[in-house]
Amino acid sequence: MPLPGPVAALCGDAQRLYDNPPGGRAGHAYDRCMPSSLPTSLAVSDAITHYRQLRELTIDELAYVLRMLDHPISADALAEMEGCARPVTVDDLVAIAYALDATPAVLLSHIPIDMPEPEGPLATGLPSDVDQTELRAWLEGKTTLDRESRVGWWKERVARLKVRSAHHEEQLQGAYAELRGLGDLALQEADAPPVQRLQWRIQDGEHALNQSEVALALTEHRLGNLQEDA
The missing domain is CATH 1.20.120 (Four Helix Bundle (Hemerythrin (Met), subunit A))
Known part of the structure; x- marks a missing residue:
């Protein structure tokens, strides 16, 4: 799969730091995170892993792209984000979404493909009956939730x-x-x-x-x- 957007421009001459870096092929976030993780944090953590792997990037390569975008996040910090051990700030969210050729709304409304049926809301603080399509529309400003x-x-x-x-x-x-x-x-x-x-x-x-x-x-x-x- 060709590297998209900023990845293609910034990663063309990136050196492979490790053939199999720690956390380079992490599992799903809900397998790695604490059960008490809030749903939006869980969604973003798994989305980073999902879209990074979809773009065929290692954690070190994603860290390289973010450094070139003047928002440096170390590979260790990215691994902690993917494991729900480190919070993702709004600045991190925007930069990572751009680096992965996604959008903040895509990452925020992500649902792990084989996640068990959620017991609560898909996003923190929202009504429990808001589904992914409605959540995405709300995040993109296409609807409100009254x-x-x-x-x-x-x-x-x-x-x-x-x-x-x-x-x-x-x-x-x-x-x-x-x-x-x-x-x-x-x-x-x-x-x-x-x-x-x-x-x-x-x-x-x-x-x-x-x-x-x-x-x-x-x-x-x-x-x-x-x-x-x-």
Whole structure:
């Protein structure tokens, strides 16, 4: 994967300090952090590890990039941040997000991919029913978290999902119609590339429609809960 943004510019001639530096391939933050870690601290710690590894950077290379950005953080300090042993300041957050070709909102709303179902809020101090999509929208200033705004935001989300489901349904019905139009040929020439491509379209369409309908049902349920609490 090519190095993105500032990493490409600043890391081109960076010397590899260690082949396998300590903490260079750390595990997930929730495995390394204390159980009492606050959710936002946990999210940022794991996000630094996740995006650093995604960019194929060692901790020493990330420290080098940050030094070139005039915000030096030692490799040891970065390892402590990834292990929730050192707080990440807002200045650290902005510099690290830029160095990793991400944004502060991305790091703050990160959820470890195989983290168990959270028992509390995804971010410190927020309502426990705020999900990642709504959290990201709030962090980016696209919505607020007062009850009226939340209901409106979820209504818009329901409307968008209904449009998406209708689109998938239309595409799927079109593929079904094409298959019916082939008549017996679809059975006699089932291995023919045009018939196979049509079958793949139908399979993909059924999957997409099912996914969108599940998302719509969950979103409508969330909206209903918010409206009941209002």
